[in-house]
Amino acid sequence: MVGIVLVSHSGPLAAEVAALAAGICGAGSPPVPAGGTEDGGLGTSADLVAAAIERADEGDGVLLIPDLGGSVLTARLFEGPGIVVADVPFVEGAIAAAVAASAGGSLEAVLAAAEEARTFRKR
Amino acid sequence: MLDAGFFAAWVEEAARSVLAGKDRLTRLDTAIGDGDHGTNLDRGLTAAVQALADHRPATPGALLVLVGGTLIRRVGGASGPLYGTAFREAGKALGEEPEVSPGALAGALEAAVDGVRSLGSAAEGDKTMVDALAPAVRALAQAVREGRDVREALDAAAAAARGGAEATVPMQARKGRASYLGPRSVGHEDPGAASAALLVEALRTVAARW
Numbered sequence: 001m002v003g004i005v006l007v008s009h010s011g012p013l014a015a016e017v018a019a020l021a022a023g024i025c026g027a028g029s030p031p032v033p034a035g036g037t038e039d040g041g042l043g044t045s046a047d048l049v050a051a052a053i054e055r056a057d058e059g060d061g062v063l064l065i066p067d068l069g070g071s072v073l074t075a076r077l078f079e080g081p082g083i084v085v086a087d088v089p090f091v092e093g094a095i096a097a098a099v100a101a102s103a104g105g106s107l108e109a110v111l112a113a114a115e116e117a118r119t120f121r122k123r
Numbered sequence: 124m125l126d127a128g129f130f131a132a133w134v135e136e137a138a139r140s141v142l143a144g145k146d147r148l149t150r151l152d153t154a155i156g157d158g159d160h161g162t163n164l165d166r167g168l169t170a171a172v173q174a175l176a177d178h179r180p181a182t183p184g185a186l187l188v189l190v191g192g193t194l195i196r197r198v199g200g201a202s203g204p205l206y207g208t209a210f211r212e213a214g215k216a217l218g219e220e221p222e223v224s225p226g227a228l229a230g231a232l233e234a235a236v237d238g239v240r241s242l243g244s245a246a247e248g249d250k251t252m253v254d255a256l257a258p259a260v261r262a263l264a265q266a267v268r269e270g271r272d273v274r275e276a277l278d279a280a281a282a283a284a285r286g287g288a289e290a291t292v293p294m295q296a297r298k299g300r301a302s303y304l305g306p307r308s309v310g311h312e313d314p315g316a317a318s319a320a321l322l323v324e325a326l327r328t329v330a331a332r333w
Binding site for chain 2: 043044045046047069070073074076077
């Protein structure tokens with residue numbers, strides 16, 4: 001299964017979006033949150049992101065979904081073979097990606113599903 | 124020729140200079156950002172100095188890669204990945220040579236700025252550290268091409284960096300946290316450009332006494 005890492009400035013925000021995505025998908029491994037700094041403050045920690053990628057990686061690739069600013073730059077440092085950064089809205093993209101991943105989609109399919117979330121209209 | 128000792132001295136001088144300028148960087152960042160740039164960069168450079176004290180790599184390239192990795196892990200914010208990438212790319216460009224020429228230094232700093240541009244998708248005029256770094260690297264490369272010695276070349280680079288940082292005052296930010304402020308970002312020097320100028324000036328300071 002494709003792993004998903006949620007990279008946010010806020011630990012609770014990443015954890016809650018991961019919980020929401022897991023609740024909506026039910027099956028499969030939930031997204032792994034990597035939010036905030038190591039001491040629990042606001043910010044992004046490259047070490048926390050590295051550890052989350054390791055946890056999320058089941059061998060089928062990992063999709064990183066950052067929120068904004070430094071989270072995006074930190075996530076992009078980890079881009080490489082099998083690790084892709086999604087340019088998508090944080091909440092909608094995380095849920096779309098989690099649904100596609102739990103259905104057994106490839107990394108490309110999970111990324112495409114997340115990118116579709118950019119066009120979800122609310123009215 | 125510049126050896127690992129020169130680059131270690133640069134990192135120490137940069138840490139001293141950022142510590143001395145911490146309050147100013149914080150003031151600049153409070154005006155158009157979240158006010159933590161001075162503190163964050165001070166923490167990162169202090170950690171880099173400590174990392175070099177614990178274990179100083181033998182080559183300039185390996186030394187700069189180690190500093191870059193430390194900055195990525197310890198600075199935080201957007202400037203951690205950006206400065207970390209700059210140092211790592213410079214280090215990679217220097218390879219495994221035990222000593223580097225001014226020309227190789229200019230090439231390495233060009234690689235550093237390319238790395239920052241690429242990671243941050245920033246161009247000159249966006250009101251970022253690129254506005255200080257890009258003119259500095261151009262000035263350095265030109266001075267080296269003209270055959271000037273490393274001190275003169277780094278004098279030119281430091282002046283260009285400072286001028287580039289000052290030129291960000293009237294700009295409206297198009298990248299980074301300050302871009303959320305739109306027109307209200309005009310009238311303030313960009314804190315990233317200001318710290319970038321400090322780093323280039325530190326290089327000049329070290330070369331002057333080398």
